[in-house]
Amino acid sequence: MQGAGPLLSVKNLYVKYKSYWYTYHVLDDVSINVKLGEKVGLIGESGAGKTTLLKSILRVLPTQGKITGGEIFYKDVDLLRCSKQRLLEIRRKNVGMIFQDPLAALNPVFTVKDQMLEVLRYANERADMNKSDLINMALDLLRDTLIPDPERVLNSYPFQLSGGMRQRIVIAMALASARELLLADEPTTNIDVTIQAQILKLIGDLVEKKGLSMILVSHALGLVRKMTDRVYVMYGGNIAEEAPTSKLFNEPLHPYMQLLLKTAPKLVESPLTEGIKSIPIDYRNPPTGCVFHPRCPYGDQEVCRKVKPPPIEVEKGRFVRCHLYGSGS
Amino acid sequence: MKSRFNVLKSVYENTVFRRAVLSLLSLLGLSLIIFTLARIVPGDPARMALGPRAPEEIVQKYREMLHLNEPIYVQYYYWLTNLFQGKLGISLTSFREVSVDIAEFLPATLELMLFVAIIQIAGTLILGTLSGSKPGSILDGALRVFTYVGICVPAFVWGLILQFIFSYVVGVFPATERLSPGITVPRITGLVTVDALATGNFRAFVDALWHLILPSLALALGAMAQEARILRSAMVENINKDYVLTLLSHGIPGYRIYFKYALKPSVASTIPVIGLDIASLIANAFMVEVIFNWPGISKFGITAMLKKDLNGIVGVVLMAGLIYTVTNVIVDLILTIIDPRLRYGEK
Ligand SMILES: Nc1ncnc2c1ncn2[C@@H]1O[C@H](COP(=O)(O)OP(=O)(O)O)[C@@H](O)[C@H]1O
Numbered sequence: 001m002q003g004a005g006p007l008l009s010v011k012n013l014y015v016k017y018k019s020y021w022y023t024y025h026v027l028d029d030v031s032i033n034v035k036l037g038e039k040v041g042l043i044g045e046s047g048a049g050k051t052t053l054l055k056s057i058l059r060v061l062p063t064q065g066k067i068t069g070g071e072i073f074y075k076d077v078d079l080l081r082c083s084k085q086r087l088l089e090i091r092r093k094n095v096g097m098i099f100q101d102p103l104a105a106l107n108p109v110f111t112v113k114d115q116m117l118e119v120l121r122y123a124n125e126r127a128d129m130n131k132s133d134l135i136n137m138a139l140d141l142l143r144d145t146l147i148p149d150p151e152r153v154l155n156s157y158p159f160q161l162s163g164g165m166r167q168r169i170v171i172a173m174a175l176a177s178a179r180e181l182l183l184a185d186e187p188t189t190n191i192d193v194t195i196q197a198q199i200l201k202l203i204g205d206l207v208e209k210k211g212l213s214m215i216l217v218s219h220a221l222g223l224v225r226k227m228t229d230r231v232y233v234m235y236g237g238n239i240a241e242e243a244p245t246s247k248l249f250n251e252p253l254h255p256y257m258q259l260l261l262k263t264a265p266k267l268v269e270s271p272l273t274e275g276i277k278s279i280p281i282d283y284r285n286p287p288t289g290c291v292f293h294p295r296c297p298y299g300d301q302e303v304c305r306k307v308k309p310p311p312i313e314v315e316k317g318r319f320v321r322c323h324l325y326g327s328g329s
Numbered sequence: 330m331k332s333r334f335n336v337l338k339s340v341y342e343n344t345v346f347r348r349a350v351l352s353l354l355s356l357l358g359l360s361l362i363i364f365t366l367a368r369i370v371p372g373d374p375a376r377m378a379l380g381p382r383a384p385e386e387i388v389q390k391y392r393e394m395l396h397l398n399e400p401i402y403v404q405y406y407y408w409l410t411n412l413f414q415g416k417l418g419i420s421l422t423s424f425r426e427v428s429v430d431i432a433e434f435l436p437a438t439l440e441l442m443l444f445v446a447i448i449q450i451a452g453t454l455i456l457g458t459l460s461g462s463k464p465g466s467i468l469d470g471a472l473r474v475f476t477y478v479g480i481c482v483p484a485f486v487w488g489l490i491l492q493f494i495f496s497y498v499v500g501v502f503p504a505t506e507r508l509s510p511g512i513t514v515p516r517i518t519g520l521v522t523v524d525a526l527a528t529g530n531f532r533a534f535v536d537a538l539w540h541l542i543l544p545s546l547a548l549a550l551g552a553m554a555q556e557a558r559i560l561r562s563a564m565v566e567n568i569n570k571d572y573v574l575t576l577l578s579h580g581i582p583g584y585r586i587y588f589k590y591a592l593k594p595s596v597a598s599t600i601p602v603i604g605l606d607i608a609s610l611i612a613n614a615f616m617v618e619v620i621f622n623w624p625g626i627s628k629f630g631i632t633a634m635l636k637k638d639l640n641g642i643v644g645v646v647l648m649a650g651l652i653y654t655v656t657n658v659i660v661d662l663i664l665t666i667i668d669p670r671l672r673y674g675e676k
Pocket residue numbers: 017018019024026044045046047048049050051052053062064065283
């Protein structure tokens with residue numbers, strides 16, 4: 001039955017963060033899908049809601065975060081309504097997530113071994129698993145991520161290891177659960193520039209080798225271009241544009257994407273955060289109409305200020321939310 | 330020469346040794362302060378010890394015997410030389426060596442402290458973790474109310490309430506004393522539960538436990554509520570950290586995450602407070618000891634203050650200082666065990 005529906009499909013998702021005083025309306029009608037074997041890129045400047053989207057998929061938002069609308073299907077499982085046990089199973093054995101900050105994703109007061117074995121124990125619930133099996137699995141995963149001297153690393157505390165090493169551990173842990181889908185949230189942002197490309201290549205190779213599907217969030221546009229089949233461009237909690245990777249980079253449609261490419265012309269490993277003057281969106285009170293209109297070169301039309309653009313299918317598989325391309329119907 | 334200096338330096342830098350020296354020095358300082366203070370507050374200890382009707386010559390003799398007419402530094406010198414022979418001087422209330430009094434009354438309070446510690450630590454960890462892992466839940470709200478009550482209601486009021494309910498109304502727990510009449514336990518450590526176990530007297534052990542429950546609860550409840558709130562705040566912050574969400578994303582069950590992986594990095598702020606709260610019982614247990622007729626050191630200490638029992642006051646305060654010092658060491662030890670960054674030194 002595989003190949004019938006998408007592996008993952010998120011439809012019309014709304015996510016809010018509630019603090020004592022304010023409500024932040026972050027994700028606003030977000031829909032994405034990932035087909036089996038597909039590598040999907042997710043780009044957009046900081047604060048666009050990329051992490052929120054990935055955490056929503058596995059339902060691991062912080063306590064202030066609430067999913068207030070939409071649906072998330074993993075194969076035929078409704079992740080927002082399925083039993084707790086079903087959700088735990090999928091987290092353990094199907095989907096794995098690499099968190100954005102490798103320094104924050106490892107518990108400072110437990111050894112790497114404590115944390116990896118915990119994860120492996122639940123990812124491999126089998127009666128014949130004993131501790132030395134688990135240790136061997138952990139060592140294998142560490143070797144897979146090209147960690148030298150895995151025995152020493154396994155017995156270390158996170159603070160005794162370099163940022164790059166910690167990121168490899170986080171990748172290794174994610175791979176323990178990601179038997180089908182890997183969610184990689186900016187896997188190179190907080191590590192040394194010199195090894196960023198190396199880490200991304202490592203992820204690419206492992207995904208290839210294990211035949212995984214992937215959502216890759218990254219600022220390294222050049223690498224996203226190389227590693228993905230399709231890309232979603234996020235802005236202000238909205239999907240601004242969706243397109244096959246090569247089409248998007250050759251001929252961006254959304255003014256936001258055009259701006260991004262203009263400010264990062266070489267497309268090698270240019271980070272895109274710095275590019276355009278970035279005015280963070282006030283999610284307590286987001287702009288009316290198109291969220292991008294205050295910054296958009298064509299945004300002074302009345303329709304942009306008043307009407308939220310619907311996704312417009314420009315050609316098959318290419319969607320853009322912009323009034324320049326019609327108003328839908 | 331140089332190498333010997335280095336050895337000395339490295340010994341000094343050994344924190345255990347340095348702490349021991351510093352503790353000893355601060356205890357000595359404490360003794361000097363309390364020794365002086367006890368003597369400059371108004372009131373005539375000799376007169377108070379012998380009573381208002383004792384003839385003046387006898388009181389005068391008594392003063393001379395206690396060196397009360399000499400300058401304070403001379404008195405302190407006498408006291409210090411005494412101390413090096415292990416003596417704290419004669420109490421003016423019991424007319425025994427103060428160290429004998431302390432040895433008699435301290436174990437009862439120590440036993441109380443031990444049980445308060447057990448209740449307080451277990452209660453704090455459970456309540457703090459449960460309410461911190463689900464902020465806004467019913468339990469969390471209940472803990473908030475309990476904390477406010479805990480801050481307002483002093484331990485002795487808890488004692489009276491518990492005594493009223495569980496001894497007089499329900500009648501499950503005894504109201505006073507450490508053992509029921511007719512049950513005796515030979516004195517080995519002075520901790521009745523321990524001595525009962527050591528002599529294999531299980532009935533006495535249960536009886537002692539039963540007597541300990543109400544006073545321990547009375548002393549534990551208020552502090553426990555506050556400590557649980559401190560733990561709760563740390564938990565509330567840490568359950569949103571990526572290292573907790575990461576484990577969640579791997580399908581690890583909540584109870585394992587909260588009671589292990591979120592709890593351990595959260596307790597650091599709570600442990601010193603628990604330590605201080607427990608150490609402070611050495612004096613703060615007074616009212617509860619009175620209510621439960623508990624033959625503890627707090628009662629002895631307060632009596633010494635009221636009667637201006639010079640040696641008694643200095644002895645008790647010094648012992649309290651020693652207990653605070655030991656508690657601090659234990660707290661630091663636990664913190665070091667919990668946080669590897671303290672053990673290995675970050676970077
Ligand atoms: N716990 C939270 N409470 C309130 N706002 C939050 C919280 N977490 C994230 N946000 C806000 O949500 C928006 C999107 O954040 P995020 O999903 O991390 O974006 P990205 O990963 O694209 O940088 C940001 O404006 C951020 O400030």
